[in-house]
Amino acid sequence: SLWIGNQRYRATLSGWYFSWTELDKKNREKKTVSVPVAEVIGVEDGRVEVQPQKKVEDTDREFTLFYVKRSGRGSSQKGLWSLGRTHFRCPSRDLRDQWVTQLRTALKTHSPSRPHKLLVFINPFGGKKRGKQIYHSLVAPLLELAGISSHVVVTERANQARDHILKKDLTGFDGVVCVGGDGMFSELLHGVIGRTQQEAGLSEHDSSGVLQSCDLHIGIIPAGSTDCVCFATVGVNDPVTSALHIIIGDSQPLDVCAVHHKSSLVRYSVSLVGYGFYGDVLAESERHRWMGPLRYDYAGCMVYLCNQSYQGTVQFLRADPGLSSPRDKTRCLSGCSVCSESKERLFPLSDSCSLYSDKLSQYSEQSEGEWTSVSGRFKSISLTCMSSSCPKSPLGLSPSAHLADGTGDLILVRDTNPLAFLTYLHRHTTSQDQFDLPFVEVHRVKAVRFSLPLGEEDEEDERTEQNIEEGVMEHPDKPCVQSPSRSISQQHLAGPARERGTPNNRKKRDFLCGLCCSKPPAVSVWNCDGELLPHTEISCRVHGQLVRLYARGIEDELRIWGLCEDSRNCNGKCVLHSQ
Numbered sequence: 001s002l003w004i005g006n007q008r009y010r011a012t013l014s015g016w017y018f019s020w021t022e023l024d025k026k027n028r029e030k031k032t033v034s035v036p037v038a039e040v041i042g043v044e045d046g047r048v049e050v051q052p053q054k055k056v057e058d059t060d061r062e063f064t065l066f067y068v069k070r071s072g073r074g075s076s077q078k079g080l081w082s083l084g085r086t087h088f089r090c091p092s093r094d095l096r097d098q099w100v101t102q103l104r105t106a107l108k109t110h111s112p113s114r115p116h117k118l119l120v121f122i123n124p125f126g127g128k129k130r131g132k133q134i135y136h137s138l139v140a141p142l143l144e145l146a147g148i149s150s151h152v153v154v155t156e157r158a159n160q161a162r163d164h165i166l167k168k169d170l171t172g173f174d175g176v177v178c179v180g181g182d183g184m185f186s187e188l189l190h191g192v193i194g195r196t197q198q199e200a201g202l203s204e205h206d207s208s209g210v211l212q213s214c215d216l217h218i219g220i221i222p223a224g225s226t227d228c229v230c231f232a233t234v235g236v237n238d239p240v241t242s243a244l245h246i247i248i249g250d251s252q253p254l255d256v257c258a259v260h261h262k263s264s265l266v267r268y269s270v271s272l273v274g275y276g277f278y279g280d281v282l283a284e285s286e287r288h289r290w291m292g293p294l295r296y297d298y299a300g301c302m303v304y305l306c307n308q309s310y311q312g313t314v315q316f317l318r319a320d321p322g323l324s325s326p327r328d329k330t331r332c333l334s335g336c337s338v339c340s341e342s343k344e345r346l347f348p349l350s351d352s353c354s355l356y357s358d359k360l361s362q363y364s365e366q367s368e369g370e371w372t373s374v375s376g377r378f379k380s381i382s383l384t385c386m387s388s389s390c391p392k393s394p395l396g397l398s399p400s401a402h403l404a405d406g407t408g409d410l411i412l413v414r415d416t417n418p419l420a421f422l423t424y425l426h427r428h429t430t431s432q433d434q435f436d437l438p439f440v441e442v443h444r445v446k447a448v449r450f451s452l453p454l455g456e457e458d459e460e461d462e463r464t465e466q467n468i469e470e471g472v473m474e475h476p477d478k479p480c481v482q483s484p485s486r487s488i489s490q491q492h493l494a495g496p497a498r499e500r501g502t503p504n505n506r507k508k509r510d511f512l513c514g515l516c517c518s519k520p521p522a523v524s525v526w527n528c529d530g531e532l533l534p535h536t537e538i539s540c541r542v543h544g545q546l547v548r549l550y551a552r553g554i555e556d557e558l559r560i561w562g563l564c565e566d567s568r569n570c571n572g573k574c575v576l577h578s579q
């Protein structure tokens with residue numbers, strides 16, 4: 001028996017769960033609360049509070065259990081986790097000590113993948129510039145409670161986190177965590193993938209090469225402008241929820257798209273590689289960084305009004321249509337069977353062989369398949385390895401895309417009238433089928449190539465590079481935040497483009513003036529997870545489950561409101577109807 005206040009409970013710790021059942025005066029069982037041991041955050045002697053600040057009252061018969069608490073059904077914020085706390089009183093000090101010891105032992109046994117030591121990078125300028133405050137007030141106390149040690153680096157420049165991961169000694173760290181937005185996540189992604197390939201002796205520049213999967217986990221504490229990667233892998237943008245996923249050592253594999261230009265790696269993407277509308281929006285928004293997160297809304301309106309479309313040829317390698325489809329109206333949710341089965345397909349012998357040799361055999365044994373080619377004028381071309389859901393678009397650019405199936409969804413939006421395009425954009429924000437429009441097509445793919453029409457190629461690097469440079473034109477009100485677009489893109493400028501690419505030696509032109517007023521531009525620019533790419537002709541290949549996040553995918557089935565309206569059609573396969 002344990003007591004909570006004056007109420008007696010029967011408590012049991014058996015296997016994977018710690019449960020306590022309320023007993024009435026006649027010993028009849030009433031309500032039971034069960035907490036999976038894997039979701040226990042910590043067990044402390046005495047009556048302990050951590051919020052608003054740590055307070056310990058060391059009473060000798062009490063202990064405090066901290067655990068993951070989910071927001072209840074009907075709550076407006078599905079998927080939100082908070083720290084649950086219950087004070088238990090035992091009949092004696094001896095029994096209290098036994099409970100605490102047993103619970104801590106169970107925790108070690110049932111949660112072997114929890115991190116012990118983390119390397120944390122805080123971008124003090126990301127989003128609303130609250131990164132340091134978010135970390136110190138909301139995250140650090142939870143890590144301390146869970147006994148996780150952390151080394152914190154507050155960044156002083158763009159790419160510091162990436163370079164640190166690439167070059168410094170990381171012995172003892174189980175994972176790296178960023179406090180910031182998608183741009184900070186991208187730094188960690190590039191650092192972790194780059195370092196893993198260096199250590200494996202693999203080149204990142206071979207566009208058909210195999211990459212080594214990364215062991216070092218990545219955690220995201222959302223504190224940026226869009227935080228799309230966090231939203232799409234956790235289901236909410238909330239620092240406490242993300243911190244709790246990190247603490248319990250959740251592990252979500254993630255597909256990564258490698259973008260190459262000729263024979264060099266340009267960037268990696270997990271969310272959006274987008275040309276046309278999304279590229280133009282990013283280029284325009286970069287000029288207005290000083291507006292903060294609002295810059296995307298402003299740029300979206302401006303680019304929409306400009307009504308541009310671009311010519312080109314998209315070639316793609318289809319994924320196996322027997323496995324899944326971007327229009328099957330399912331959602332990739334926590335424990336997704338398509339992703340689990342993909343693991344076996346991507347790493348068939350992973351228990352007995354190294355992951356690297358498994359992937360090698362996969363690539364060498366299977367033929368690539370045939371490339372399909374589509375030419376024409378497009379409003380937008382988007383490749384997304386995941387749904388890319390975010391608060392503005394709760395179901396994302398491709399609602400049925402999977403986080404870890406080794407494929408991406410290619411969405412081609414052909415040139416159309418402004419009203420029809422607005423219908424498409426508006427469907428991003430509702431549950432209406434975005435692909436059920438005559439000018440939109442979607443394909444589940446393994447690889448994509450984009451080329452410009454004959455005669456346009458020569459302009460390519462110069463025009464794109466110009467956009468990038470204009471994208472980082474400084475506004476008088478802008479704080480001294482160095483734009484990532486400048487630093488990263490200039491590093492990747494190849495050959496002659498790099499030589500031309502000094503900021504001061506070329507005329508700066510108003511990007512939107514180019515788009516709307518004078519001769520319409522022949523080429524757009526690629527948006528790669530919120531960074532502008534310095535090349536137009538690119539090739540993309542999806543590397544299945546290349547990295548792992550401290551996350552578990554979206555848990556709450558109610559998030560798919562309205563997506564599946566017909567239980568007979570889905571055969572009970574969608575999460576809504578399988579309940």
Ligand SMILES: Nc1ncnc2c1ncn2[C@@H]1O[C@H](COP(=O)(O)OP(=O)(O)OP(=O)(O)O)[C@@H](O)[C@H]1O
Nearest residue numbers: 126127155156157180181182183184224225482484
């Ligand atoms: N100390 C720093 N000074 C300037 N730039 C930095 C610093 N630390 C990180 N950065 C860069 O700032 C960029 C934007 O940061 P972050 O993603 O955290 O915020 P954000 O406002 O959400 O931006 P985005 O919209 O690009 O996601 C990142 O790409 C990162 O490279």
Ligand SMILES: CCCCCCCCCCCCC/C=C/[C@@H](O)[C@H](CO)NC(C)=O
Nearest residue numbers: 182226228271272392393425426428529530
């Ligand atoms: C009539 C209403 C139109 C509203 C249109 C809303 C469209 C929202 C679509 C959001 C797509 C987000 C794709 C994700 C991109 C990220 O990878 C990237 C990095 O943060 N973000 C951006 C803005 O490029």
Ligand SMILES: [Ca+2]
Nearest residue numbers: 255385402407
């Ligand atoms: Ca995928």
